[in-house]
Amino acid sequence: MxxxxxxxxxxxxxxxxxxxxxxxxxxxxxxxxxxxxxxxxxxxxxxxxxxxxxxxxxxxxAGRTNLPKNPHGITIADDALLVLQKYTALTERNKGRLEQFLDTLSEQQAQQKETRSSV
The missing domain is CATH 1.10.260.40 (lambda repressor-like DNA-binding domains)
Known part of the structure; x- marks a missing residue:
């Protein structure tokens, strides 16, 4: 269209x-x-x-999408957009490495929260 x-x-x-x-x-x-x-x-x-x-x-x-609005209501902050741009420039192998690293960081953060809340 x-x-x-x-x-x-x-x-x-x-x-x-x-x-x-x-x-x-x-x-x-x-x-x-x-x-x-x-x-x-x-x-x-x-x-x-x-x-x-x-x-x-x-x-x-402009006709580039048939979804009139953001279907998930997500807004992306400038710093998060910068991270996404850098992520998309990575090779598939490095994307996998980054995902593993993020998983590790998330687990460490969850453990730290548990430790703080139990004190």
Whole structure:
């Protein structure tokens, strides 16, 4: 599905007119119509506004996923995202090593909590 069709579908599902969305975006209904027909590129700043308005991800808006929202409600902190990026760059062997190391750390932490709580 082309993303311009998706923005039209979202608008129609929300029972909004092009005029209402245009007012929200700070543009005209004619421009909204052109975005929805694929006759005009949707500026990134307006794509962000639409994603926020419809409470969907930019990936959904762009047609990169068919899941409109994060299905698990997970938000990832910047530091965790950095760790994930580094993890995905590892070889499979090193991913396995890292997973073993994390298991060991988790077990040690659990044991320390048990020790503290029993004192």
């Amino acid at each position: 082309a993303f311009y069709q998706r923005i039209r579908d979202l608008r129609e599902d929300a029972d909004k007119t092009q005029t209402e969305i245009a007012a929200y975006l700070g543009t005209t209904a004619q421009y909204c119509g052109k975005y929805e027909k694929g006759e005009r590129e949707l500026p990134f700043s307006r794509a962000v506004l639409l994603a926020n308005f419809y409470d969907v991800s930019l990936d959904y808006l």
